[in-house]
Amino acid sequence: MTALPSAGLAAGSRRSKRLGRRSRAERWAPLLFLLPAVVTLATVSVYPVLDGMRLSLRNTMLSTQEDEFVGLANYLRLTGDPQFWSAWQHTMLFTAASTLLETLLGMAMAVVLYETFRGRGWVRAAMLVPWAIPTVVTSKMFGWLFDGQHGVVNWLLMQAGLIDGYVNWYGDSRTALLTIIIADVWKTTPFMALLLLAGLQTVPHSLVEAARIDGAGPWQSFWSIRLPLLFTTLLIAGMFRALDAFRIFDLVYVLTGGGPADSTEVLSTLSYKVLFSGLDFGYGSALSAAMFITEAVIALGFGLFIVRRMRRDNG
Amino acid sequence: MAPVFLKSITKAYGAFEAIHDIDLEIEDGAFVVLVGPSGCGKSTLLRMIAGLETISRGEVLIDGEVMNDVPPKHRDIAMVFQNYALYPHMTVAENMGFALRLAKVPAAEAAEKIRTSAAVLGLTDLLDRYPRQLSGGQRQRVAMGRAIVRNPKVFLFDEPLSNLDAALRMQMRVEIAELHQKLGTTMIYVTHDQVEAMTLATKIAVVNKGRLEQVASPVRLYERPQNLFVARFIGSPQMNILPARAADGGGAARLLDGSRIALPWPLPLGEDGELSVGIRPEALLIADDGALGGRVTLAEHLGGLTLVHIALTDGAPVVLQAVGAPTVAVGDLVRLRVDPAGLHLFDPDGRRIAKPGES
Ligand SMILES: Nc1ncnc2c1ncn2[C@@H]1O[C@H](COP(=O)(O)OP(=O)(O)O)[C@@H](O)[C@H]1O
Ligand SMILES: [Mg+2]
Numbered sequence: 166m167t168a169l170p171s172a173g174l175a176a177g178s179r180r181s182k183r184l185g186r187r188s189r190a191e192r193w194a195p196l197l198f199l200l201p202a203v204v205t206l207a208t209v210s211v212y213p214v215l216d217g218m219r220l221s222l223r224n225t226m227l228s229t230q231e232d233e234f235v236g237l238a239n240y241l242r243l244t245g246d247p248q249f250w251s252a253w254q255h256t257m258l259f260t261a262a263s264t265l266l267e268t269l270l271g272m273a274m275a276v277v278l279y280e281t282f283r284g285r286g287w288v289r290a291a292m293l294v295p296w297a298i299p300t301v302v303t304s305k306m307f308g309w310l311f312d313g314q315h316g317v318v319n320w321l322l323m324q325a326g327l328i329d330g331y332v333n334w335y336g337d338s339r340t341a342l343l344t345i346i347i348a349d350v351w352k353t354t355p356f357m358a359l360l361l362l363a364g365l366q367t368v369p370h371s372l373v374e375a376a377r378i379d380g381a382g383p384w385q386s387f388w389s390i391r392l393p394l395l396f397t398t399l400l401i402a403g404m405f406r407a408l409d410a411f412r413i414f415d416l417v418y419v420l421t422g423g424g425p426a427d428s429t430e431v432l433s434t435l436s437y438k439v440l441f442s443g444l445d446f447g448y449g450s451a452l453s454a455a456m457f458i459t460e461a462v463i464a465l466g467f468g469l470f471i472v473r474r475m476r477r478d479n480g
Numbered sequence: 481m482a483p484v485f486l487k488s489i490t491k492a493y494g495a496f497e498a499i500h501d502i503d504l505e506i507e508d509g510a511f512v513v514l515v516g517p518s519g520c521g522k523s524t525l526l527r528m529i530a531g532l533e534t535i536s537r538g539e540v541l542i543d544g545e546v547m548n549d550v551p552p553k554h555r556d557i558a559m560v561f562q563n564y565a566l567y568p569h570m571t572v573a574e575n576m577g578f579a580l581r582l583a584k585v586p587a588a589e590a591a592e593k594i595r596t597s598a599a600v601l602g603l604t605d606l607l608d609r610y611p612r613q614l615s616g617g618q619r620q621r622v623a624m625g626r627a628i629v630r631n632p633k634v635f636l637f638d639e640p641l642s643n644l645d646a647a648l649r650m651q652m653r654v655e656i657a658e659l660h661q662k663l664g665t666t667m668i669y670v671t672h673d674q675v676e677a678m679t680l681a682t683k684i685a686v687v688n689k690g691r692l693e694q695v696a697s698p699v700r701l702y703e704r705p706q707n708l709f710v711a712r713f714i715g716s717p718q719m720n721i722l723p724a725r726a727a728d729g730g731g732a733a734r735l736l737d738g739s740r741i742a743l744p745w746p747l748p749l750g751e752d753g754e755l756s757v758g759i760r761p762e763a764l765l766i767a768d769d770g771a772l773g774g775r776v777t778l779a780e781h782l783g784g785l786t787l788v789h790i791a792l793t794d795g796a797p798v799v800l801q802a803v804g805a806p807t808v809a810v811g812d813l814v815r816l817r818v819d820p821a822g823l824h825l826f827d828p829d830g831r832r833i834a835k836p837g838e839s
Contacts, residue, residue: 375565379579380553
């Protein structure tokens with residue numbers, strides 16, 4: 166009576182040893198498969214970020230060969246640097262304005278392009294042209310269009326009687342950021358429109374038909390049916406757009422170089438100047454870290470909102 | 481409640497005509513089923529009545545008014561879609577109340593209407609749920625609830641039961657029939673399932689390739705199919721159709737295997753004139769003195785009924801439906817008699833050859 170259970174126990178432990186060996190291999194296999202991606206991300210993404218953080222704690226300066234640990238000195242300098250705060254404000258303003266405008270206009274374009282009309286395929290394809298043009302080219306183009314003396318925009322507005330005298334668009338600190346926002350909206354709205362069009366196409370047509378029968382006009386069926394069902398897509402597209410807009414560099418660098426009077430200086434152009442013109446790697450890294458943190462906060466804000474929304478939709 | 485008239489309705493998608501010149505009269509309070517094979521144009525026809533498709537030619541009248549240019553929301557109709565088309569981001573109550581909200585019905589009145597409609601369909605406990613939290617049958621009910629809460633003049637159903645399993649389909653069929661009796665509202669119902677059509681309709685319109693083949697009550701359709709298409713489509717199991725020639729001066733039909741079926745009325749055809757003989761499965765009877773002969777290939781016992789599959793002497797397959805369980809085994813040679821009540825004759829163009837006394 167007592168021998169039997171112990172024999173069973175021994176057999177059981179043998180079996181569990183065999184099982185253990187197999188499950189160890191099963192446990193390692195997925196990690197092995199993840200390794201290439203982890204190594205790649207670690208070298209091109211994680212390491213630079215960490216190294217940037219490290220540099221931001223030093224006074225590394227290529228011109229004077231200084232390179233010492235200074236603690237949070239660079240960050241302290243940052244908090245009291247009016248140049249940084251003005252660039253931060255410009256960047257936030259640009260991000261908010263361009264994301265909002267591009268989302269709204271993109272939505273409107275998507276709704277139009279969703280409908281059937283003659284030549285729709287061509288229009289959809291042509292829409293991507295502004296987005297496909299290299300940004301440097303866009304900048305130059307807008308430079309000529311909005312030129313203070315010879316620009317066609319001034320001429321057109323003058324002909325239409327909307328302005329009394331030529332506006333020095335990007336040469337005037339009051340209108341320079343606006344000009345950059347207009348250029349960015351022109352370039353990126355179509356892309357936004359295509360993203361939202363793809364979203365619109367996932368809303369079953371029968372829902373819109375049911376709404377029509379229920380008595381909804383075009384506006385009501387947009388507000389009550391399509392928009393709520395599109396909202397998650399809208400948030401995701403908005404998040405990507407906002408994160409992208411926050412890094413704005415080429416448009417500013419080519420069109421205004423950050424001027425006039427730093428009125429279009431954004432964080433990317435500022436860090437670029439500090440890092441590669443001033444060769445102040447320590448302070449430049451602190452600037453970049455500040456950008457990174459702001460972006461992380463924006464992403465987190467959107468992310469939380471999106472996750473909450475998705476939970477509600479699928480819970 | 482309202483009558484619906486379709487006057488020479490045509491629908492063209494570019495060069496392709498999906499509906500050809502259909503006339504249909506639907507009386508106030510009728511339950512009309514549009515039935516036909518997949519792709520025959522039933523949905524298109526229903527959607528033209530709903531206002532979801534434009535009408536290429538002809539007129540749709542609801543309650544005496546021409547509706548061609550009236551948008552769906554002003555037609556006072558409700559529609560139940562095959563995939564239910566429930567708004568996924570609204571609760572059951574919100575789904576049902578959407579039309580009322582758009583019509584600016586006061587909130588208290590709307591809530592009352594939603595409550596009574598939900599009670600009719602047994603949805604009271606589900607009002608706060610979202611569509612994704614419902615079973616297929618419950619979604620179907622909500623779709624119906626959304627329709628009845630508005631108390632429209634006409635209900636339109638587009639294959640509302642085809643996404644349900646067989647048991648649920650049968651149950652919902654009964655509920656829809658009861659709903660019609662209770663509300664008395666005109667209902668137009670599309671299905672490809674002739675059993676649904678037979679059980680629900682006060683009037684069936686058989687559609688084929690964009691044309692109406694026949695419009696009649698279920699019994700009339702079964703007893704007097706006007707052509708071969710209707711004869712084949714209505715009835716389960718299908719009517720047996722056998723090619724034949726007139727014989728004995730029109731007093732009999734001679735099948736390809738040489739056997740003769742005596743006709744109780746003379747054929748209006750010359751000797752050897754071609755025709756098709758249709759025999760309902762229940763009109764074939766096993767009898768030693770039967771005119772037809774064949775071999776049993778299969779017997780399907782359905783409980784109260786048995787379907788006996790038989791190959792005639794020339795190999796033509798026929799199905800016999802018997803009450804109870806006849807003592808036949810596969811391979812048996814049997815003689816078959818034809819009950820004239822279930823015998824139908826069709827000319828070479830597939831048109832019914834009328835029996836004496838038929839109008
Ligand atoms: N929007 C459309 N464009 C072109 N052809 C269509 C369209 N909608 C339906 N059809 C065609 O019309 C015919 C009838 O379709 P439908 O009414 O959906 O058939 P069903 O009887 O199965 O409901 C089909 O041949 C279908 O291919
Ligand atoms: Mg259909």
